[in-house]
Amino acid sequence: MKPSEQLAAFVQDGLRAGHGPNALRKALLAEGWSSAEVTAALNGWSDQGLGVPVPRPQPQASGQEAVLYGLMFVALLTITYNLVQLGFDLIEAWLPDPLRGGHSFGNAGSMRWSIAVLIVALPVFLWLDRRAARGLVRDPGQRRTPLRQKFGALTLFLSTLALLGAAVAVVYAGLTGVVTAQFMAKVALVVVMALLVIAWFRDFLAEP
Known part of the structure; x- marks a missing residue:
């Protein structure tokens, strides 16, 4: 699994478990992930109060x-x-x-x-x-x-x-x-x- 995929999966699981973005950011930064990597991973998901993280649209090239x-x-x-x-x-x-x-x-x-x-x-x-x-x-x-x-x-x-x-x-x-x-x-x-x-x-x- 690529590092970006690991981050995306971690953020998804963390949001599903009820952890807020700030807590996830703090944990990832403490483990040595860069701020840019953490921001990109967190920006891929949104909490709309549904109890599950909602994926944000990602740029695609054709x-x-x-x-x-x-x-x-x-x-x-x-x-x-x-x-x-x-x-x-x-x-x-x-x-x-x-x-x-x-x-x-x-x-x-x-x-x-x-x-x-x-x-x-x-x-x-x-x-x-x-x-x-x-x-x-x-x-x-x-x-x-x-x-x-x-x-x-x-x-x-x-x-x-x-x-x-x-x-x-x-x-x-x-x-x-x-x-x-x-x-x-x-x-x-x-x-x-x-x-x-x-x-x-x-x-x-x-x-x-």
Whole structure:
């Protein structure tokens, strides 16, 4: 029997015998179980005054959800990368770098490719996001699914890394004394994109 199964069985038997959650927690902690393990085991059961412990619903993952959130993650990466790339090309065209000399009109081929990708990927992402939202309306318990929470955590983690990278780039540019309007515009674009992603997906980590 796995340790988690041992804990679940102990909590079930303890509640059935009339012991309260606090007494069970104290006994488990005294035997060396971690606080997180004890909390998870106690959260799996509820006392509704029936004389027997009532199991709480546990998060479950399905193949359909794996495909849904996997495609959403790929679509999100594709959209953010190509939006930033397109923005960089436009910034280079509108704000030429005086340190390089001359006037840059951007990479027309790169911009056309980014636009083509966005025309395909953006509707797909919006459809997937809408599909996930409709699933929550039908079954609010889907908020507990580990895939949804992992997707949200990974998305917020990568967005935070982007913000930290932008901060490092600004500090480095300030130390070297090379801060141009083009550079600051690119940094601002990255920051705005990261904040938009965080605002969009913060709900994925919200408790049901």
